Amino acid sequence: MEIKTKKHTNKLVGFFVWCLLISLLVFVAIGMFQTSLGPLRSGKVPNFSLQTFDGKTYNLNELNGKIIVINFWASWCEPCKEEASDLEQIWLNYKSRDVILLGIGYADTKVEALDYLRTWNITYPNGPDIGTKISRLFRIRGVPETYIVSKDGYIIESFVGPVTYKTLTTILNKLLQ
Template sequence: MGNKKKRTIFRISLLLIMLLAISYTLYQNFFTEKMRVQAGEKAPDFLLEDMQGNKVQLSDLNGKGVFLNFWGTWCKPCEKEMPYMERQYKHYKDLGVETLAINIGESEVAIEAFANKYGLTFPILKDKDSAVTETYDITPIPTTFLIDKNGTIVKVITGSMTERDIANYMELIKP
């Protein structure tokens, strides 16, 4: 077989692979329904490990309001709001509001360095395989879910928050 024929077969094969990839992407975007967890729904339960190795299950917090934040160490808005979350956590933790910060798939070293830098004391959970992130359909971060004492999502916030916002949200889910 000549070089010209081999090149033609190779190019056609590449073109077919690209067409299949594009078709699959279009199918996924337009014909499969991805259900984002929304306000008014029961928060999907999960079991994750915190930085000290303790298991934390969302359903164990029934009776408390839960400020559930998805974040990453590389995320500038996350970095900005973490000190606000820490101050409000200290104020609201004895008032029945738990703060849980779920880190999305980063190393323990990176998470620990970040937590130490900002003096974070609220529970930081590790979503190593991003299973919880996928369940909650997190696309932009930070994303925060306000969960009431009955485990129902009251509000979903995407993007950064001011300290006043965080205080108001914690007040909203305080039992």
């Protein structure tokens, strides 16, 4: 009787080991597939909700009819500093023209993010990407990354690396015609 129980226990342990191994392989395969997709470059913009550092909430699906510039940044990112004043100028010059700029702090602490915003005198809406949920929707691999979304909610342009005032104004002026 004891031998039967031992064989049964061994089979059960073996079954659980195989289940664990298969689960691990599936998990790794999914991760490799998602990584191979690369950053989001076109199509309907994923819906998300961003609570800014000052407590206001922006739901992307409620911004239809506006051109949206989405910028992923981090306080520790040197290239983000290169584009900071250009993005602020875009905000100041276009906010009255149905353009909204949303800054999304990536993998940063609240203290460092707020210090970055103060240092660069950034006034456009900014909030943290808690748990990198928004970054995963866009398949962000690094910062800065910037997306321009049309009034009907489609990504029409994306940039990996710092974006310039001149580049953004050219695109925004075309969209506003």
